[in-house]
Amino acid sequence: AQTVTQSQPEMSVQEAETVTLSCTYDTSESDYYLFWYKQPPSRQMILVIRQEAYKQQNATENRFSVNFQKAAKSFSLKISDSQLGDAAMYFCAYRSLKGADGLTFGKGTHLIIQP
Amino acid sequence: DTGVSQDPRHKITKRGQNVTFRCDPISEHNRLYWYRQTLGQGPEFLTYFQNEAQLEKSRLLSDRFSAERPKGSFSTLEIQRTEQGDSAMYLCASSHEGRGIYEQYFGPGTRLTVT
Numbered sequence: 001a002q003t004v005t006q007s008q009p010e011m012s013v014q015e016a017e018t019v020t021l022s023c024t025y026d027t028s029e030s031d032y033y034l035f036w037y038k039q040p041p042s043r044q045m046i047l048v049i050r051q052e053a054y055k056q057q058n059a060t061e062n063r064f065s066v067n068f069q070k071a072a073k074s075f076s077l078k079i080s081d082s083q084l085g086d087a088a089m090y091f092c093a094y095r096s097l098k099g100a101d102g103l104t105f106g107k108g109t110h111l112i113i114q115p
Numbered sequence: 116d117t118g119v120s121q122d123p124r125h126k127i128t129k130r131g132q133n134v135t136f137r138c139d140p141i142s143e144h145n146r147l148y149w150y151r152q153t154l155g156q157g158p159e160f161l162t163y164f165q166n167e168a169q170l171e172k173s174r175l176l177s178d179r180f181s182a183e184r185p186k187g188s189f190s191t192l193e194i195q196r197t198e199q200g201d202s203a204m205y206l207c208a209s210s211h212e213g214r215g216i217y218e219q220y221f222g223p224g225t226r227l228t229v230t
Contacts (some may be wrong), residue, residue: 005156016140043219044119045158048155091157094227095217102148102160103219 002027002094006106013082014114020067021077021109023092033095034068034075035103040088048090051075079111087113119222121198121207127228128197135138136225140209147190148219150206151175164190165212197229201213 003026013019025034036048051059051068059066063080079086089110093103118141128134147164150158156207161180162172166187176182179197183189194201204226208219 035218037221044223047218047220050218082175093157101146101163101175102150103158104160105157107157 002029002032002096002104004092004094004106006090006092006109008109009107010110010112012112012114013079015082015084017082018078018080019082021075021079021090021092021107021111023075023106025073025075025092025094027073027094027096029096029098031097033097034066035093035095036064036066036075036077037091037093037105038086038088039091040107045091049077082113084113084115087111097113104112119207119209119220121205121222121225123225124223125226125228125230127230130197130199130229132197133193133195134197134227135191136205136207136227137189137191138207138209138222139189140207141211144209144211144220145187146210146212146219147184148208148210149190149192150208152204152206152224153202161192172197194227197227199229202229 005024032053034051037045038048039045049061063079067076089108091108092106122137148163149161152158161176164184179195182192204224206224207222210219
């Protein structure tokens with residue numbers, strides 16, 4: 001079974017600064033998807049960015065980018081120019097491409113933006 | 116396209132009662148997922164449907180839980196003889212497989228409190 005570990009329960013960053021959230025995962029599969037989801041307080045979870053394991057190029061979406069290190073099974077999220085609206089719980093998630101179809105989530109990182 | 120909706124948003128029930136939640140996926144999404152999220156944790160996969168067929172159930176889904184998706188549209192999740200340990204946020208997500216896109220779109224969740 002796959003596991004996803006987020007070792008930072010909480011992170012704090014000054015507005016306009018850059019912050020990196022860590023995620024590691026354990027799998028024996030070679031092909032899979034990885035995601036970062038954002039869950040604002042009392043609001044629904046939204047997708048921030050995704051990465052296909054077969055792609056070597058790191059995904060980027062505006063101020064959000066990932067550092068995908070397949071051999072190290074690491075998938076960190078970098079948020080540049082942090083904004084107050086980025087404050088939320090961030091979850092790293094793994095999706096197998098065979099068998100189990102549900103996402104496996106980490107425990108999340110609570111991101112605080114200091115004005 | 117109004118996104119994934121869930122009803123009710125909050126439910127308080129007494130131990131031993133039955134409860135039913137509803138999820139309406141994004142129209143034309145052929146896959147529908149149920150997750151459970153307890154405080155301080157990431158969502159945990161419960162089950163999913165491809166159209167009307169329930170294809171996978173997690174071992175977390177005890178025999179007190181049942182899910183249906185008649186006609187491949189909305190889905191219901193019923194919990195019989197609720198226990199205090201069932202208190203959690205129940206999340207629904209949908210996706211459209213087949214386009215090579217594997218993002219799951221989440222609803223706002225139903226928060227269940229068992230007293």
